[in-house]
Amino acid sequence: MSAWWIVFRKELLDALRDRRMVLVAFVVMPLAIPLILAGMSALGARKQIEKLEATLDLPVIGAERAPNLTAWLASHNLRIVAPPVDADAAVRNQEREVVLRIDASFGTDWRAGRPARVELIFDSSRPIQSGTTINRVRNLLDAYDREVGTLRLVARGVHPAVSSPLQVSARDVATPESRFDLAQQLLPYLLLLLAFIGGMQLAIDSTAGERERHSLEPLLTTPASREAIISGKILATAAFTLMSIVVTLFAYRLAFALMPSEQVDLSLDVPLPALARLFIVILPIVMLGATLLTALAAFARSYREAQGYLPLLIFLPMIPTLFLMVAPVRTQTWMLAVPFLSQNQLILRILRAEPVSATEWIISLGSALLLAGVAWFVAARLYHREELAASG
Amino acid sequence: MIVAENLRKSFRSRHGEIRAVDGVSFRALDGQITGLLGPNGAGKTTTLRMLYTLMRPDAGRVLVDGIDAARQPAEVRSRLGVLPDARGIYKRLSARENIEYFGRLQGLAPARIAERTERLVAALDMGDFIGRRAEGFSQGQRTKTAIARALVHDPRNVLLDEPANGLDVMTTRSLRRFLQGLKAEGRCVLFSSHIMPEVARLCDRIVVIARGQVCADGTPEEIRAATGMANLEDAFVKVIGSDEGLFA
Numbered sequence: 001m002s003a004w005w006i007v008f009r010k011e012l013l014d015a016l017r018d019r020r021m022v023l024v025a026f027v028v029m030p031l032a033i034p035l036i037l038a039g040m041s042a043l044g045a046r047k048q049i050e051k052l053e054a055t056l057d058l059p060v061i062g063a064e065r066a067p068n069l070t071a072w073l074a075s076h077n078l079r080i081v082a083p084p085v086d087a088d089a090a091v092r093n094q095e096r097e098v099v100l101r102i103d104a105s106f107g108t109d110w111r112a113g114r115p116a117r118v119e120l121i122f123d124s125s126r127p128i129q130s131g132t133t134i135n136r137v138r139n140l141l142d143a144y145d146r147e148v149g150t151l152r153l154v155a156r157g158v159h160p161a162v163s164s165p166l167q168v169s170a171r172d173v174a175t176p177e178s179r180f181d182l183a184q185q186l187l188p189y190l191l192l193l194l195a196f197i198g199g200m201q202l203a204i205d206s207t208a209g210e211r212e213r214h215s216l217e218p219l220l221t222t223p224a225s226r227e228a229i230i231s232g233k234i235l236a237t238a239a240f241t242l243m244s245i246v247v248t249l250f251a252y253r254l255a256f257a258l259m260p261s262e263q264v265d266l267s268l269d270v271p272l273p274a275l276a277r278l279f280i281v282i283l284p285i286v287m288l289g290a291t292l293l294t295a296l297a298a299f300a301r302s303y304r305e306a307q308g309y310l311p312l313l314i315f316l317p318m319i320p321t322l323f324l325m326v327a328p329v330r331t332q333t334w335m336l337a338v339p340f341l342s343q344n345q346l347i348l349r350i351l352r353a354e355p356v357s358a359t360e361w362i363i364s365l366g367s368a369l370l371l372a373g374v375a376w377f378v379a380a381r382l383y384h385r386e387e388l389a390a391s392g
Numbered sequence: 393m394i395v396a397e398n399l400r401k402s403f404r405s406r407h408g409e410i411r412a413v414d415g416v417s418f419r420a421l422d423g424q425i426t427g428l429l430g431p432n433g434a435g436k437t438t439t440l441r442m443l444y445t446l447m448r449p450d451a452g453r454v455l456v457d458g459i460d461a462a463r464q465p466a467e468v469r470s471r472l473g474v475l476p477d478a479r480g481i482y483k484r485l486s487a488r489e490n491i492e493y494f495g496r497l498q499g500l501a502p503a504r505i506a507e508r509t510e511r512l513v514a515a516l517d518m519g520d521f522i523g524r525r526a527e528g529f530s531q532g533q534r535t536k537t538a539i540a541r542a543l544v545h546d547p548r549n550v551l552l553d554e555p556a557n558g559l560d561v562m563t564t565r566s567l568r569r570f571l572q573g574l575k576a577e578g579r580c581v582l583f584s585s586h587i588m589p590e591v592a593r594l595c596d597r598i599v600v601i602a603r604g605q606v607c608a609d610g611t612p613e614e615i616r617a618a619t620g621m622a623n624l625e626d627a628f629v630k631v632i633g634s635d636e637g638l639f640a
Binding site for chain 2: 003006007012014017045120213214215216217218219220221222223224225386
């Protein structure tokens with residue numbers, strides 16, 4: 001038996017007997033991540049459905065000036081209600097999402113065959129909250145406009161096509177998987193975060209904790225080389241993180257299986273083969289995280305000291321996510337060589353059911369594993385320093 | 393047999409360089425108990441750490457059974473059983489699992505580990521707690537576990553840094569018997585202590601260290617004769633130059 005394997009087995013056993021560590025890795029994480037994502041997604045989907053299908057209260061100023069229009073709107077699932085006193089203020093204060101004002105000269109213009117004026121009052125700075133409602137009212141007005149226009153042309157013996165020189169047909173190439181929402185943006189980040197620092201407790205416990213409990217010096221009196229010892233600890237951290245991720249991914253799958261399908265964004269429901277691919281994508285990040293955490297924690301004199309600065313590493317996987325949120329760019333090959341950015345892109349593409357070529361796989365896995373290898377080498381060198389064990 | 397040849401070790405600190413060990417030479421023979429006696433801060437722990445390859449000497453040489461520690465540190469470590477100053481054991485493992493872990497790291501087969509564990513449990517009287525997890529062990533139980541795991545691979549040479557620290561009278565007595573047992577088996581036993589009576593009672597040979605240097609080396613009789621003091625305690629005070637830190 002090699003020394004690294006002996007250390008690896010002991011550290012895993014030690015960690016699995018730590019109730020707090022097991023609770024966080026195998027209960028809290030697998031519950032929290034699917035709940036956050038499924039919850040956000042379900043909430044978003046429900047709001048969307050409500051806004052599209054529920055009867056909408058539309059305040060109309062001067063409804064009596066256009067009885068036909070208001071009757072038509074009312075027959076299209078809108079309820080005409082009395083307008084607020086100050087329409088602009090009501091919209092700005094979010095009391096109303098949209099207010100329709102019918103011009104005073106609407107009746108005379110209509111009868112004379114001139115364009116009769118209606119005004120839509122809305123706040124475009126709140127696209128998320130009221131965008132759906134504004135579009136709904138606007139589409140209804142457009143439909144009424146076309147309907148009456150067509151009837152007038154027909155009444156005058158003109159073919160309606162005359163007034164439509166252009167036929168615009170829209171074809172949306174978005175697949176159900178590629179529709180984007182906030183929950184979907186969050187999934188790569190949560191996955192990368194879990195992969196990167198999921199083993200933090202174990203890394204601290206097996207290094208800084210070992211120093212604090214004075215068991216490192218005895219360990220170094222055995223013939224086991226320091227490379228073997230730190231390798232065993234790194235691999236134990238990685239294995240523990242991987243187990244936590246597997247449980248979390250299955251919990252994630254289960255959460256979507258249990259939820260009523262009309263309530264969740266189906267693009268977040270990842271089939272098993274895609275889950276397997278996600279797992280491979282984040283594998284090098286697990287290795288990188290385990291190595292960096294172990295190397296850093298090895299130099300903290302105590303548990304507390306290690307806990308003090310390791311959370312800074314949380315920001316590392318966040319950087320590409322923020323970068324992509326601010327400046328969404330097309331994937332370019334060089335990005336796949338940048339750890340975190342690369343995984344972030346690949347996770348999104350797997351979720352969107354887009355193909356990933358063999359070269360892209362090699363670049364992504366290779367670059368991150370190479371970096372993990374460098375970190376490993378540095379960690380092993382650092383572990384040779386005398387100050388490490390002789391702190392007493 | 394352990395040989396220290398002209399060992400030197402300095403540490404850098406905020407107040408400049410500190411010479412912790414400044415030319416220490418001695419030999420600890422097989423079938424003998426050798427005591428490294430000196431006041432607190434004399435350089436005992438640093439000397440031992442160089443012997444068990446935790447630290448690299450700035451100058452000098454360590455030979456264990458004739459093997460150079462700088463050239464073959466792993467081989468030297470497998471020939472040593474070490475109870476360091478730090479003797480933490482793993483709390484979530486049982487005493488037996490703690491011993492097994494070190495047995496595996498020493499490259500022993502499971503059957504051999506089990507056999508050695510049984511012998512050490514009997515010798516150190518660990519029967520009533522060997523299967524328990526180490527969480528909540530008394531100081532004596534922890535020290536016994538640490539000694540057992542240090543000796544699981546049946547080493548010819550045994551190094552102990554202040555083994556009696558924090559032990560009660562009964563445990564100290566059984567430790568003393570245990571060390572005499574090791575000596576009777578023909579092993580080379582070297583331990584450090586700042587407690588003069590402990591060293592005087594156990595040791596065949598005493599190396600007195602103060603300020604990083606050896607100031608006396610010989611059997612208790614030789615030291616008495618060299619200093620001209622009838623009383624061993626007075627002899628120590630004379631070679632060290634003061635009684636500071638010797639009886640703490």
